[in-house]
Amino acid sequence: DAxxxxxxxxxxxxxxxxxxxxxxxxxxxxxxxWYRQDPGLGLRLIYYSFDVKDxxxxxxxxxxxxxxxxxxxxxxxxxxxxxxxxxxxxxATQGVAGAKRTEAFFGQGTRLTVV
Amino acid sequence: xxxxxxxxxxxFVQEKEAVTLDCTYDTSDQSYxxxxxxxxxxxxxxxxxxxxxxxxxxxxxxxYSLNFQKARKSANLVISASQLGDSAMYFxxxxxxxxxxxxxxxxxxxxxxxx
Numbered sequence: 528d529a530x531x532x533x534x535x536x537x538x539x540x541x542x543x544x545x546x547x548x549x550x551x552x553x554x555x556x557x558x559x560x561w562y563r564q565d566p567g568l569g570l571r572l573i574y575y576s577f578d579v580k581d582x583x584x585x586x587x588x589x590x591x592x593x594x595x596x597x598x599x600x601x602x603x604x605x606x607x608x609x610x611x612x613x614x615x616x617x618x619a620t621q622g623v624a625g626a627k628r629t630e631a632f633f634g635q636g637t638r639l640t641v642v
Numbered sequence: 643x644x645x646x647x648x649x650x651x652x653x654f655v656q657e658k659e660a661v662t663l664d665c666t667y668d669t670s671d672q673s674y675x676x677x678x679x680x681x682x683x684x685x686x687x688x689x690x691x692x693x694x695x696x697x698x699x700x701x702x703x704x705x706y707s708l709n710f711q712k713a714r715k716s717a718n719l720v721i722s723a724s725q726l727g728d729s730a731m732y733f734x735x736x737x738x739x740x741x742x743x744x745x746x747x748x749x750x751x752x753x754x755x756x757x
Contacts, residue, residue: 560744560745567752568749568750569733569747569748569749569750570747575744615685617687619687621743621745629675630675630689630692630745631735631745632689633686633687635685636685638685
């Protein structure tokens, strides 16, 4: 099983619908992130959480909300989806700050299409 | 603020040849980490290599090496003996202590390996 699992892997939804993307991890990491990738572009940070009670907005949080249900679970919601939220979404985890190596571990990604 | 710049949107390389993907960074922090990720057409993000700012030697992982030039603030990825499976997007990323070790990504370079 993957260390970081995203569900669903693909989703097509209609404009105005509410949709939730889920992420779970078995790495035991405190930190979890949601990124968005648009075609041909890099990753942009939507929200991040350093622990269950610490949730912060990233550079493009408008139109999104998150919930950290447990150390292992971090969900991203689009309250009212719009077409320009069509993108590839990644969840990632990261080890505790101060560790020598702080690479992020990514889920497989969720391809979301809003029609 | 920290910033990662990848100036090569796309590159071609002949199979079995070596290729260098450029990455420059900007940070005032003395303690930071540099990372390279590979994103094949299937979409997942694969961690390739890590370089710490205090590491005296350039990092190597199999066919991947990181040409770290601290004074020039560059962290170029070198892929030796390119293979067709190396065709992918490649992202450079950085984490710094001052930014809580969160990853900042460059815009990516698309590498295409020619047979």
